[in-house]
Amino acid sequence: MKFKEKRWAYSVALLAALSVVSSCSLVPRAGPNKREIFAGSVQREGDAFVVAVNDRVTRATAIVPALGFTENFKNAGQLGSDTIRPGDVLSLTIWENVDKPLLGPEGQVAAVLEEVQVDGAGFIFVPYAGRIRAAGNTPESIRRVISNKLEEQTPDPQVEVRRVAGDGATVSLVGSIGAQGVYPIERPTRTLSAMMANAGGVTIEPEIAQVTVLRGNTKGQIWLQDLYDDPRLDIALRGGDRILVEEDTRAFTALGATGTQSRVNFETKDMSAIEAIATVGGINAMQGDPTGVFVFRNEAQEVSNQVLGRSDLQGAQRMVYVLDLTQPNGLFVARDFVIRDGDTLYVTEAPITQWDKTISAITGTLTSADTIGSLGGF
Numbered sequence: 001m002k003f004k005e006k007r008w009a010y011s012v013a014l015l016a017a018l019s020v021v022s023s024c025s026l027v028p029r030a031g032p033n034k035r036e037i038f039a040g041s042v043q044r045e046g047d048a049f050v051v052a053v054n055d056r057v058t059r060a061t062a063i064v065p066a067l068g069f070t071e072n073f074k075n076a077g078q079l080g081s082d083t084i085r086p087g088d089v090l091s092l093t094i095w096e097n098v099d100k101p102l103l104g105p106e107g108q109v110a111a112v113l114e115e116v117q118v119d120g121a122g123f124i125f126v127p128y129a130g131r132i133r134a135a136g137n138t139p140e141s142i143r144r145v146i147s148n149k150l151e152e153q154t155p156d157p158q159v160e161v162r163r164v165a166g167d168g169a170t171v172s173l174v175g176s177i178g179a180q181g182v183y184p185i186e187r188p189t190r191t192l193s194a195m196m197a198n199a200g201g202v203t204i205e206p207e208i209a210q211v212t213v214l215r216g217n218t219k220g221q222i223w224l225q226d227l228y229d230d231p232r233l234d235i236a237l238r239g240g241d242r243i244l245v246e247e248d249t250r251a252f253t254a255l256g257a258t259g260t261q262s263r264v265n266f267e268t269k270d271m272s273a274i275e276a277i278a279t280v281g282g283i284n285a286m287q288g289d290p291t292g293v294f295v296f297r298n299e300a301q302e303v304s305n306q307v308l309g310r311s312d313l314q315g316a317q318r319m320v321y322v323l324d325l326t327q328p329n330g331l332f333v334a335r336d337f338v339i340r341d342g343d344t345l346y347v348t349e350a351p352i353t354q355w356d357k358t359i360s361a362i363t364g365t366l367t368s369a370d371t372i373g374s375l376g377g378f
Helices: 002-022 034-039 055-061 071-075 139-151 192-198 224-229 273-279 301-308 330-336 351-375
Strands: 049-052 089-095 110-117 123-126 130-133 158-164 170-175 181-184 209-215 218-223 242-247 251-256 262-265 288-299 317-323 344-349
Touching (some): 034 288, 049 301, 055 301, 055 330, 071 218, 110 123, 130 139, 139 158, 170 192, 192 209, 192 224, 192 242, 209 224, 218 224, 251 273, 273 330, 273 344, 301 317, 317 330
Parallel strands (some): 049 317, 170 242, 251 344
Antiparallel strands (some): 089 158, 123 130, 170 181, 209 218, 209 242, 251 262, 288 317, 288 344
């Protein structure tokens, strides 16, 4: 009798084990396997296009965010460092060859007018010379105007006009910059790179730094590295420019049999599939399947049609790109395939991993049944 009961217990355990084998959903795993992903393809009445990556696909999908300045930014000439603007501050020194000068007390050789500010309309006021337009002129031209005005009242006046630092033409710098603030455009800081250096430089890694310039309703954005690679991007500044330095916000998500499952920020301007895998610790050697590396992406209409060799697709398409690193050129293809913002990188588990989990589940079930039998005195 006990033998039959024991056989019954083992039969129940065997049935449970067979159920585990026939239903993979009972076995813990990181996500879908290759068969399940391919089952969701358009070819099998799914809603995503599953595409094996090759050299043609890497070329069609090699798109990097287009950043740059328009021609209006690049063609703007540098401001004349001596041109006076509303808000600038001038210093005037006037010498008169008389005993009783118009300006200053008797016996004084020269009269000094410090911090004469150019008003919002662009004018300054000089005693006995009146209201003089300064904005748009140079210190030399203002000197001649003042001299001509004073000559009518005092013989042979000598005038010196100096421009001192003022807020006539300023730019604001914010973000990941050494010293945020408002800075005047002066002779050494008339270009973008010089002004950023004057503000202490960037405080983030140059590889992921983006520089945005807002000028009125116009916006230009570049990579910091490109600023030094292409001299044309070192644009001339204008009063009122707003400069923002910020870290690249692009990221991708890594899931499955990788070293880390998380949302990962880009560490370089361009990132390939190989670099993305390396960034998250590589493929798990004990679980990962190098033949099943998938990249999930919503692809733009133009790129989707080019990748699939079609012209009838409308709107963004769900694309699943498949990388097989075991192919003769698999690593080269993965090195050339560009990861983009919002991508999901997923590495499937190797079939042997699922088999091991299934065997463990069976072994555990049989062991549990044997334990139950021993507790019942079988």
